[in-house]
Amino acid sequence: MNLEARKVIFVVVIAILSAQKSDAECDFEAIFNFGDSNSDTGGFYAAFPSENLPYGMTYFKKPVGRATDGRVILDFLAQALGLPFVSPYLQSIGSDFRHGANFATLASTVRLPQTSVFVTGVSPFSLAIQLNQMKQFKSKVDELHSLGQAEKNIPPPDIFGKSLYTFYIGQNDFTGNLASLGISGVKQYLPQVVSQIATTIKEIYELGGRTFLVLNLAPIGCYPAFLVELPHDTSDIDSFGCMVSYNNAVADYNLMLDEELIKTRKDIIDANIIYADIHSVMLDLFRHPSSYGMKYGTKACCGYGGGPHNFDQKVYCGNTKLVNGQNLTATACNDPFNYVSWDGIHATEAANEIVANAIINGSCFDPPLPLLKCRRK
Ligand SMILES: *[C@@H]1O[C@H](CO)[C@@H](O)[C@H](O)[C@H]1NC(C)=O
Numbered sequence: 001m002n003l004e005a006r007k008v009i010f011v012v013v014i015a016i017l018s019a020q021k022s023d024a025e026c027d028f029e030a031i032f033n034f035g036d037s038n039s040d041t042g043g044f045y046a047a048f049p050s051e052n053l054p055y056g057m058t059y060f061k062k063p064v065g066r067a068t069d070g071r072v073i074l075d076f077l078a079q080a081l082g083l084p085f086v087s088p089y090l091q092s093i094g095s096d097f098r099h100g101a102n103f104a105t106l107a108s109t110v111r112l113p114q115t116s117v118f119v120t121g122v123s124p125f126s127l128a129i130q131l132n133q134m135k136q137f138k139s140k141v142d143e144l145h146s147l148g149q150a151e152k153n154i155p156p157p158d159i160f161g162k163s164l165y166t167f168y169i170g171q172n173d174f175t176g177n178l179a180s181l182g183i184s185g186v187k188q189y190l191p192q193v194v195s196q197i198a199t200t201i202k203e204i205y206e207l208g209g210r211t212f213l214v215l216n217l218a219p220i221g222c223y224p225a226f227l228v229e230l231p232h233d234t235s236d237i238d239s240f241g242c243m244v245s246y247n248n249a250v251a252d253y254n255l256m257l258d259e260e261l262i263k264t265r266k267d268i269i270d271a272n273i274i275y276a277d278i279h280s281v282m283l284d285l286f287r288h289p290s291s292y293g294m295k296y297g298t299k300a301c302c303g304y305g306g307g308p309h310n311f312d313q314k315v316y317c318g319n320t321k322l323v324n325g326q327n328l329t330a331t332a333c334n335d336p337f338n339y340v341s342w343d344g345i346h347a348t349e350a351a352n353e354i355v356a357n358a359i360i361n362g363s364c365f366d367p368p369l370p371l372l373k374c375r376r377k
Pocket residue numbers: 320322325326327
């Protein structure tokens with residue numbers, strides 16, 4: 001190819017790139033995520049290595065620190081925006097932070113955990129810790145750039161205003177004490193949970209963040225694990241097999257979160273705060289799996305015991321335990337794409353993709369904003 005021909009191609013490519021760019025309503029260069037196991041991409045297991053198959057079996061073919069068989073909602077969002085999977089902040093090998101960082105870890109709460117992970121199954125990386133990590137991240141990036149020492153896996157210093165900040169956290173605050181305190185006990189501190197999410201948004205705004213996407217809580221009254229573990233009367237079960245009392249409490253929490261975000265929008269008026277109602281998508285999935293080409297709503301793919309929920313708290317997905325002289329192993333089904341629930345608590349990749357699509361096409365947003373229009377060029 002001669003020089004003239006190359007020049008022409010070069011000009012055409014530039015023209016296409018700039019034409020696409022002008023179409024974009026927004027153009028996110030990075031995602032910074034705060035959350036728990038629902039959006040962990042490897043942080044918890046980087047800190048506490050122990051994950052095994054069948055986690056990761058569907059997409060990655062090996063355990064990669066996600067609490068599902070494949071991709072989490074965050075992974076689908078990143079892909080839709082044309083960004084790579086978001087590297088866990090705690091993962092020191094193989095991470096690339098040019099397009100953001102993921103502070104989420106399995107078992108994280110919004111409120112400070114009262115005891116250590118090894119005692120209660122609650123992660124030490126609560127939302128306040130995740131925010132501190134974000135602040136540390138930004139100050140390190142700023143410092144490295146000012147010293148001219150930014151390595152190649154470090155984002156440019158102006159990244160923070162061009163990023164999407166996502167939150168999918170609160171489920172463990174909600175469910176962690178349900179067995180001991182009951183619904184009314186848990187409700188006492190839920191206002192604290194939503195107000196801390198709002199405070200975190202305002203602090204990130206101070207760091208330069210302008211676009212925030214907050215996912216509400218899914219209907220945990222339909223989760224196989226909670227249907228087995230949480231006390232309830234048979235009269236509490238609705239025609240879809242879900243617990244009405246717990247689902248109503250989640251709906252109350254979501255309303256509180258929505259109202260808190262409405263207030264927060266008035267406090268930081270040039271910010272874009274989006275409330276993503278994934279609850280309605282998940283509820284519809286649990287109630288009508290066949291409308292989405294699936295077979296099972298309230299039955300886990302990976303578990304032990306079979307029955308309507310295929311969940312036994314004596315042995316979790318991927319584990320073997322000696323119970324009464326007998327080895328019990330919780331194994332995965334062969335068709336996770338037919339299930340909403342992966343392991344009794346976390347959704348399958350198939351369900352995550354459906355929820356992510358609803359977010360991406362904007363159908364569950366307040367205010368509506370199809371993220372597809374924000375695809376990175
Ligand atoms: C249970 O499994 C362990 C680990 O594979 C094995 O060492 C042990 O012998 C098994 N016990 C029984 C009763 O099958």
